[in-house]
Amino acid sequence: MADAAFGENAVTRPRPAVGRSGLRKALQRKSSVAFLMTLPLILLIALLVVYPAFYSVHLATLNKSMQRFVGLGNFEFLFKRDTFWLVVKQSCIFAISAVLFKALIGFIVAHFVHNIPAKGQRKWRGMLLVPWVIPPAMSTLAWLWLFDPSYSAFNYTLSFFGIGPIPWTGDAAWARFSVILVNVWYGAPFFMIMYLAALKSVPDQLYEAAAIDGANWWQRIWYVTLPMMRNIIAITTLFSLIVTFANFDIVRILTAGGPLDKTHIFATWAFRVGIEGSDIPLGASVSLFMVPILAVAAIFILRDVSKRGNES
Amino acid sequence: MSTMTVDKAGPTRTVKYGSMSRDRAWALRWSYFFLTLFAIFSLVPPFYMLITSLKGSAEISAATNPWWVFRPTLENYAALLSSNQFLRFFFNSAMVSIIVVVITMLISIPAAFALSRMKFWGSATLATGVFLTYLIPDSLLFIPLFKMFALIGDVTGIQLINRWYVLLFIYPTLTVPFCTWIMIGYFASIPKELDEAAIIDGASWLQTLTRIFIPVALPGLIAATIFAFTVSWAQFLYPLVFTTSADQLVLPVGIVTTLIKGDVFNWGQIMTGALLGAAPPLIIYAFLMDYYIAGLTAGATKG
DSSP states (O other): OTTSOOHHHHHHSOOOOOOOHHHHHHHHTHHHHHHHHHHHHHHHHIIIIIHHHHHHHHHTTBOTTSOSBOTTHHHHHHHTOHHHHHHHHHHHHHHHHHHHHHHHHHHHHHHHHHHSOHHHHHHHHHHHTHHHHSOHHHHHHHHHHHTOTTTOHHHHHHHTTTOOOOOTTTSHHHHHHHHHHHHHHHHHHHHHHHHHHHHHTSOHHHHHHHHHTTOOHHHHIIIIIHHHHHHHHHHHHHHHHHHHHTOOHHHHHHTTTOSTTTTOOHHHHHHIIIIISOOHHHHHHHHHTTHHHHHHHHHHHHHHHHHHHHHO | OOOOOSOOSSSOOSSOOTHHHHHHHHHHHHHHHHHHHHHHHHHHHHHHHHHHHTSOHHHHHSSSOTTSOSSOOOHHHHHHHTOHHHHHHHHHHHHHHHHHHHHHHHHHHHHHHHHHHOOOTTHHHHHHHHHHHHHSOHHHHHHHHHHHHHHHHHHHOOOOTTOGGGHHHHTHHHHHHHHHHHHHHHHHTSOHHHHHHHHHTTOOHHHIIIIIIHHHTHHHHHHHHHHHHHHHHHOOHHHHHHOOSGGGOOHHHHHHHHSEETTEEOHHHHHHHHHHHHHHHHHHHHHSHHHHHHHHHHHHHOO
């Protein structure tokens, strides 16, 4: 994994002192050239990411018609609504259980792929990554059709095992299960590919040494694989936690928040309230609740990033 | 990236260790068994898309085995590919994705070059900032962005809401940070001696970039291009918020909003549309899998 030097590190690395006058002249004006080269990036981030983020905070303090400052009024209103607490609960259930299962399945599958002879790995990896490649909006439509109440392919298959028709998206508990299932299906290949890359960077000698010392497979995983993969597991999980918390496509298409708002998560509810209900300030307030979790995850990721930057 | 040159598994050694090689053979069999299960799980939805897209509407509502086509027909494909509306979605999607890829490359390649090679005040902070920007999700920004562009329309009279080209401003916020970030990584891995030699030979910074950096970092460039294209193609939330007229929609939103009419689901056409919408990323993936995976693993693991 460490074949490419770390970007941030390269930036701060001191340049070797050079005596040639032509080179020095080039270096002297390079900072202005460099600034010009990064200017479009800076403008893009400032105008279309940083400014909207702060504008969102401003919007959240306005009333519905956006003419009056109401301070924390929108938040007070949200705290009094049951739906809001339902959304908070469902967002946490959705993100945590989905990430947990994605990580677990990704870990297991990565081991199986790693186990088989190298020449067959490419083929299996190619097949297992397909869910990640299909645009989630498109694959969720396929799931919606698989879950269809009257012509459901799943219920047809299950009927042979004597399991009655399951209301996949009609019943609150099943709908929650379904959105998590689709998210796991979509996200597990990402974990698989990350863990596979990490597994390949663990030196074989460690396993050989462990095997000679009489370690069984569980001890090999617990004392060799997991410590070696700790970094990548942490960063992949945090990264996926952010993406899953912010998920929109899957819930929107599969249940649109229903039945009875039981499967709404922050993004879908913010869309329902802010765009469909034209209460932009309230929608902005809802989506701002994603910030704390994002901030915590970002701090951890950043710490890991700068730590590895120093190591390399 | 992850090279697979070493055969790390499999009972290939000639010396038999008795129970150990038998263990390995069993481990291998179990691996194949579970991999088959997981592959079925992964491929059921795309397979079912394909199956349904080949069915006529009579067969879809019939009580036959849904996992098989008894009377395959191409009527869904014919209906969609001759519909101006669907072709319009496809055209919009293609235009948006291709132009966004170009914009992304124009912004992120010079920026990555400057951030990885030319030290200037605040460059290290900016590199970290770019990575942080990548972590800000679309679902946090869609409401303020929508309001911003609505205000721009009110103030200047330039109406951008409900025009497909408004997406050209929005999508780079998703693609540029990540592409810059992986390009910084690729550029940083190029030996310093290479560009120093070029500068001593009298090359300008621009020449160093176009003659040395871009050719050497081409694999990274391809990975970044693939990423930018697939993200733009798959994006669903922004077009859903920003465009509403049928002739301004991109493919994912178009399929969801026009083919589902109230409670009437024309599943044959929906699945055909979904399959056609999934085709470009799948084709790219099929041919450029290694670059695709290189971009994927570069993203969250290293710069």
